[in-house]
Structures are given as C-alpha cells and as structure tokens.
Amino acid sequence: MTVDRHDPAGRVAAHHRAGSGTVRIGYPIDVREVRVVARRRLTPRMVRLTLGGPALAGFHTYQADDHVKLVFPDPDGTRRDPVPDGRGMLDWPRPLPTTRKYTVRRYDPAACEIDLDFVLHDGGVASAWADAAAVGDGVTIAGPPGAKAFPHSxxxxxxxxxxxxxxxxxxxxxxxxxxxxxxxxxxxxxxxxxxxxxxxxxxxxxxxxxxxxxxxxxxxxxxxxxxxxxxxxxxxxxxxxxxxxxxxxxxxxxxxxxxxxxxxxxxxxxx
Incomplete structure (x- = not known):
C-alpha cells in the first residue's frame, strides 16, 4: 500500500482546523543518531531525556501523540539499525532489532532537540536504558511514521x-x-x-x-x-x-x- 507522505505539516494543520474524525497522515520517515543533552526527573517514576543533535533538523512531528522508535543494539553490542529506502520509508533488518516506542513530548526545531518521557519500571529495556543514560550517551531513533490526527474543533x-x-x-x-x-x-x-x-x-x-x-x-x-x-x-x-x-x-x-x-x-x- 502506498502512503501519501507529502506536506504532512500542512495536511495535519488542515485536519486540525476543519477535519472530521481521525485520519492517518504519513510523514517521511527517517532514522537519526542523537545524543542525550539533558535529563530531568519529573516524578519518582518518570524521567525526561532531552535528545539533540544536527540530525534532528527537519524532524517531522505535528500531532500530540506522535512517537519515535528507540532502536537498541543486540546483546553483544552489534547495531542493526534500519536505513532509508529512498521512498520516505525505512528498510529494517531481519530479524528485527529490539525497539520501543515513545511519545515526542516536545520538539524544538531551532535547538534541534526533542523530549521523551520514560516511565521507570523493573525489567524494561527502554526503562533501564533511560534510568542509566547520561548526558553525551547516544541512541538511534526512527520516525515518527505519521500522525493519527484528530480535529481541534x-x-x-x-x-x-x-x-x-x-x-x-x-x-x-x-x-x-x-x-x-x-x-x-x-x-x-x-x-x-x-x-x-x-x-x-x-x-x-x-x-x-x-x-x-x-x-x-x-x-x-x-x-x-x-x-x-x-x-x-x-x-x-x-x-x-x-x-x-x-x-x-x-x-x-x-x-x-x-x-x-x-x-x-x-x-x-x-x-
């Protein structure tokens, strides 16, 4: 199935203004290498990591519940990250690497930063990573893939x-x-x-x-x-x-x- 990924900002904004119900609007999907630039404990069970770097220029996020996937290395440290396929999507290796989805809480295009908030709990791959992550640590993110947009009206x-x-x-x-x-x-x-x-x-x-x-x-x-x-x-x-x-x-x-x-x-x- 072909997904229309052109002008996602304009299409999401138009649906916010005058649309009806929920519609899926695709974004051009990319994979990015970013680093932790700040961390903040929001509650005893939640931490906010600010991820940044020049790769976040041109990042697409226009709906409040947009998400990215964090892509984790294999247990032996081998990285098997997806790569762009030239058509606005990603080619993923098989078997798939370990990934976890997180909501984009904030995107600052001027600073090339995003905020992700992590609920901390025992046994979670992403939770354990976020709890230990220090400023300067790197991580691969993929997406967001698109919006499930609903109107503001x-x-x-x-x-x-x-x-x-x-x-x-x-x-x-x-x-x-x-x-x-x-x-x-x-x-x-x-x-x-x-x-x-x-x-x-x-x-x-x-x-x-x-x-x-x-x-x-x-x-x-x-x-x-x-x-x-x-x-x-x-x-x-x-x-x-x-x-x-x-x-x-x-x-x-x-x-x-x-x-x-x-x-x-x-x-x-x-x-």
Whole structure:
C-alpha cells in the first residue's frame, strides 16, 4: 500500500482546523543518531531525556501523540539499525532489532532537540536504558511514521490515560486552542505520579486516580462523566486491557482514538 507522505505539516494543520474524525497522515520517515543533552526527573517514576543533535533538523512531528522508535543494539553490542529506502520509508533488518516506542513530548526545531518521557519500571529495556543514560550517551531513533490526527474543533474532549500517555496529553494541552473544553482522567500506579506537569487550562478538568490492587477503575470513572452538550471526542491510551471497555462505551456516543500503548506481560506491544 502506498502512503501519501507529502506536506504532512500542512495536511495535519488542515485536519486540525476543519477535519472530521481521525485520519492517518504519513510523514517521511527517517532514522537519526542523537545524543542525550539533558535529563530531568519529573516524578519518582518518570524521567525526561532531552535528545539533540544536527540530525534532528527537519524532524517531522505535528500531532500530540506522535512517537519515535528507540532502536537498541543486540546483546553483544552489534547495531542493526534500519536505513532509508529512498521512498520516505525505512528498510529494517531481519530479524528485527529490539525497539520501543515513545511519545515526542516536545520538539524544538531551532535547538534541534526533542523530549521523551520514560516511565521507570523493573525489567524494561527502554526503562533501564533511560534510568542509566547520561548526558553525551547516544541512541538511534526512527520516525515518527505519521500522525493519527484528530480535529481541534470538537466542543469537548475526554482524555482517558495512564502514566504512559501523560506526555501526549501534556503536549495536546499546550497545542490546543485557548478556549478548549476537556476532561482529563489519568490513572497512575503511585500517588507521587500526580506531580507530572500538565499545563493549567481554564476549561480543562483533571481527575487523578491511583490504580487499586484490585484493578483499574479508569473506564468506570470515564463512563460516569457527565458530558456537556455538543460534539465530543475521546482519546484513550494506556494499558490495552484497562482501556478496552471504552471502545464499547464510546461507540455511537462520541468520536474516538483508542490505542493500547502497552499490555501487561507483553514486551513491545504493537497497536
């Protein structure tokens, strides 16, 4: 299947202004060598790494939940990075190298920098790398591959997320219209994660949940919201099973983008 990758900035902006529903807009995909230029602990369980370098000139990211793949070397240190195929995509070696997806929290084209926020947890390849990464360390990133763009013109938005999707919500709050109306329901594993920085917006209500030992209450809390009149949009992202009930809840009620970022017991979930 051929993907149209021309003028992604203009096409995403047009959809933000006057589109309907969610559309996929492809970006020219590249692979880049970057270095850690800063690190900041956001909460006891989350660290922000700022990656930079001249390779980030011309980086494409126009939607708040855009992601890159971090490409890790083999256990023996061998690098098997993808290479551009000359058609705006990448050729990947087989077997595939170990990769993990992370949301682009910020892109500064003038400084050639991006921010990635990592939830720290035991046993994670990317989490272990981020926890140990020092300024000057290098890493390969691939993408973003494109946007799942949704308009900025809905009357109201609902965000149902866990900690892994907080960077997408934070970026969306900074980039959305000044008069936006939204509910953000965020479920975290530890009360300290409620310190994750989200921009204050007058029309946005934020509800923090701490995940109980008996399981997630995220979908239940979202289902109990009293939505205002008008067209609404649901963005749900996080642990795949926790957000799954929202697919049925949203059907016929509001437009939606629902993405499982990860799944308990599964490494490198693709959704």
């Amino acid at each position: 809905y009357d109201h938005y609902v965000f149902a997320v866990d900690a892994t999707a907080l960077p997408a919500v934070a970026r969306w709050l900074e980039e959305s219209p000044a008069d936006v109306s939204a509910h953000v329901v965020a479920e975290v594993d530890d009360p300290a994660e409620r310190d994750y920085p989200l921009a204050h917006r007058d029309g946005v209500a934020v509800t923090w949940l701490v995940r109980a030992a008996t399981g997630s209450t995220l979908a239940q809390q979202v289902g109990s919201l009293r939505l205002p009149a008008g067209r609404a949009f649901l963005f749900a992202a996080g642990e795949a099973n926790d957000i799954r009930p929202l697919r049925a809840w949203s059907a016929g009620r509001l437009d939606s983008l629902i993405t499982g970022y990860w799944k308990r017991g599964v490494a490198g979930l693709e959704d």
